[in-house]
Amino acid sequence: MKQTLGLVVGSRGFFPEWLVKEGREIILSQLKKWGYDVVVLSPEDTKHGAVQTWEDAQKCAALFDENRKKISGIVVTLPNFGEEKAIADAIRHSGLNVPVLIHAFPDKTSALDVKSRRDSFCGKLSICNNLRQYNIPFTLTSEHTESPDSVIFKEDIAAFAGVSRIVSGFKNLKAGAIGARPNAFNTVRYSEKILESSGISVEVIDLSEVLARVEKLKDSDKKVANKVKDIHNYINTSGIPDAPLVKMAKLWLVVNEWIKETGVKLFAFQCWSSIQENFGIMPCAVMSMFSDNLIPAACEVDLTGGLAMYALQLASQKPSALVDWNNNVDDDPDKAILFHCSNYPKSCLEDFRMGFGDIISTSAVSKEQAYGTCYGTIPSGPVTIARLATDDITGSITGYLAEGNITADKFPTFGGIGVVEIEDLQDLLAFLCENGFEHHAAINLAHSANILYEAFDKYLGFDTYWHNA
Structure with a gap:
């Protein structure tokens, strides 16, 4: 049986939206290629399938709640800075007590103009700060930012899947x-x-x-x-x-x-x-x-x-x-x-x-x-x-x-x-x-x-x- 992960795609409005659309597609493709089933909002549910507002957070929480028997862990990915409050609300209100992995896309120094910069590096600090305030434990990737198609991210996902299996296996x-x-x-x-x-x-x-x-x-x-x-x-x-x-x-x-x-x-x-x-x-x-x-x-x-x-x-x-x-x-x-x-x-x-x-x-x-x-x-x-x-x-x-x-x-x-x-x-x-x-x-x-x-x-x-x- 395939392992199922919940995916939260973060976005903040005044950062480039095309990065969110592309980033969601890339990470979703990688997770599926590595053999995982994924529960994630669709572009029809919210803008680009991301979580940015309170309304988005409620939709994500409801989707995760509906799939609580399947989801063993939640991956938060930040193609741009991300909206930390909405992401934390989505996890809290889902009611899922599962491991959470925080991932941030890397910037390229050749693409730091307004139309291309992600600032996910900074946004990751903000989401971790909020999760700490919400008393939601979380796991970090080996490096602060990682490309979704990198070997190190694949290894981090595999390790996180193992953590999620243990936590799920010891529940009840x-x-x-x-x-x-x-x-x-x-x-x-x-x-x-x-x-x-x-x-x-x-x-x-x-x-x-x-x-x-x-x-x-x-x-x-x-x-x-x-x-x-x-x-x-x-x-x-x-x-x-x-x-x-x-x-x-x-x-x-x-x-x-x-x-x-x-x-x-x-x-x-x-x-x-x-x-x-x-x-x-x-x-x-x-x-x-x-x-x-x-x-x-x-x-x-x-x-x-x-x-x-x-x-x-x-x-x-x-x-x-x-x-x-x-x-x-x-x-x-x-x-x-x-x-x-x-x-x-x-x-x-x-x-x-x-x-x-x-x-x-x-x-x-x-x-x-x-x-x-x-x-x-x-x-x-x-x-x-x-x-x-x-x-x-x-x-x-x-x-x-x-x-x-x-x-x-x-x-x-x-x-x-x-x-x-x-x-x-x-x-x-x-x-x-x-x-x-x-x-x-x-x-x-x-x-x-x-x-x-x-x-x-x-x-x-x-x-x-x-x-x-």
């Missing part, structure tokens, strides 16, 4: 918690009330309810057999017995139905040790399939870790994984090993194959009860690391962001593994320890910290640390 969000957290893991505790105060509701279901639904499915059911085939097609299952694969298929079907019933966009799962003791599998591959299909699945009922996975996914439109900050890399202070059993999505691992719970099967359960993990290596390249948490002391949602690279380092071990290199990693780790952040972190194989920080800090009100920003 429903997240799922399946089962209880492992008793030993106080670290993944969170406050549902703090989440609720930010518009995030939590749907819960006991693991026993899930397993009771699973027991009602027969091995011979066609949908079970089809899902077993899907699992074989999704991951290399060489050496894995048939019985646990059938159980995984049933679990996937039950969780998928519960997702449909509740409308959750992500979930966190009680992945040990009850499900091994009472059902006889690791749920990792099932969770991996959901994450790869853009329904983030976090382990150990780490729901706020799942929220960070979801935010990263909205920013990059790629699947996310949840990892442990797990090991040092000999004496290299800027490298660390990221590890889990794992439940990483297929797109986050090379040499992707099914294994078993190596650690849990050494003590708690047998190997036969622990098939279903995902082995592989995180491919080298860019990575963004993110974390969200609830802080009961301040009553707020907090988080951190860091960018780095997954290296080509490989070590003989099991599970899902990768080595991350981050500048001044020791400072970041000290910050995590001093501020009580969890040992889990969400990762996404793209650089998107700027997008997440803008969404978290400016629009969602999450107290966020951006490492080495």
Whole structure:
């Protein structure tokens, strides 16, 4: 589905009108070429389809209000100075609580005569001043003025679209918690009330309810057999017995139905040790399939870790994984090993194959009860690391962001593994320890910290640390 942006074209009467007519056509053409749907006044609605008067502002506000379910962000563009009051009124009276990007066309020093000068450079300051007075948060382009057909403006629009997806995605969000957290893991505790105060509701279901639904499915059911085939097609299952694969298929079907019933966009799962003791599998591959299909699945009922996975996914439109900050890399202070059993999505691992719970099967359960993990290596390249948490002391949602690279380092071990290199990693780790952040972190194989920080800090009100920003 295409993302829809609202477009406000600014104009001030005693500046050249031909610039507004041309500018509207240029920016509209660019946005559509880059794959966005656009809601904007037409030249039949107002002069040149711009917002210049109170009447224009009312028409724009009404148009945006009619399309509120579609519009994820508003772009304000200034082909000339623009009428700051009318633009601010249009946004305020639309009632839309979405991100706003302010763009200004550049002047040419060879065209500063009365008939050609834009003064958008100056007008941008005025519109930002008014939006600040109206208490409407807004995003700036990388440079004060940018040509609509420039590479930098295309990148700014893409980043702004990511910010808008995050803000829209977290609005009235429903997240799922399946089962209880492992008793030993106080670290993944969170406050549902703090989440609720930010518009995030939590749907819960006991693991026993899930397993009771699973027991009602027969091995011979066609949908079970089809899902077993899907699992074989999704991951290399060489050496894995048939019985646990059938159980995984049933679990996937039950969780998928519960997702449909509740409308959750992500979930966190009680992945040990009850499900091994009472059902006889690791749920990792099932969770991996959901994450790869853009329904983030976090382990150990780490729901706020799942929220960070979801935010990263909205920013990059790629699947996310949840990892442990797990090991040092000999004496290299800027490298660390990221590890889990794992439940990483297929797109986050090379040499992707099914294994078993190596650690849990050494003590708690047998190997036969622990098939279903995902082995592989995180491919080298860019990575963004993110974390969200609830802080009961301040009553707020907090988080951190860091960018780095997954290296080509490989070590003989099991599970899902990768080595991350981050500048001044020791400072970041000290910050995590001093501020009580969890040992889990969400990762996404793209650089998107700027997008997440803008969404978290400016629009969602999450107290966020951006490492080495």
